[in-house]
Amino acid sequence: MNNAPTNDSYEDFEGTSAIIHLILDDDSEMDCAVIAMFPLEESDYEYVALLPIDENVEDEESDVLLYRYAEDENGELLLDNIESDEEYDAVATAFYDVINEMMEDEDE
Numbered sequence: 001m002n003n004a005p006t007n008d009s010y011e012d013f014e015g016t017s018a019i020i021h022l023i024l025d026d027d028s029e030m031d032c033a034v035i036a037m038f039p040l041e042e043s044d045y046e047y048v049a050l051l052p053i054d055e056n057v058e059d060e061e062s063d064v065l066l067y068r069y070a071e072d073e074n075g076e077l078l079l080d081n082i083e084s085d086e087e088y089d090a091v092a093t094a095f096y097d098v099i100n101e102m103m104e105d106e107d108e
Contacts, residue, residue: 020050020077035064036098040091046070048079049095066091 018034032050039046050065066088068080082088 032065036095038094038098040094047091066095
């Protein structure tokens with residue numbers, strides 16, 4: 001899985017406070033909160049939506065990062081870039097559906 005950020009550590013994904021520490025291609029580091037982990041029906045892959053956490057920025061608008069993910073035999077999270085625009089568009093649509101479902105559940 002090349003060109004994808006690597007994951008130094010992560011907490012339990014079952015909780016809502018899962019944090020991933022990413023090391024990007026340029027060796028910069030970024031902490032991200034896990035927003036959602038979800039499948040894409042027309043794909044064999046699983047996906048994760050991450051929100052960068054920057055304690056120095058007061059603006060709460062950040063771009064959501066979408067990646068393919070898998071876990072290795074040791075439970076280590078492996079991230080991979082989404083390869084095509086078509087796949088990215090499908091994943092983004094699925095992510096919005098997940099968010100809408102979460103918001104509907106909160107309203108109930």
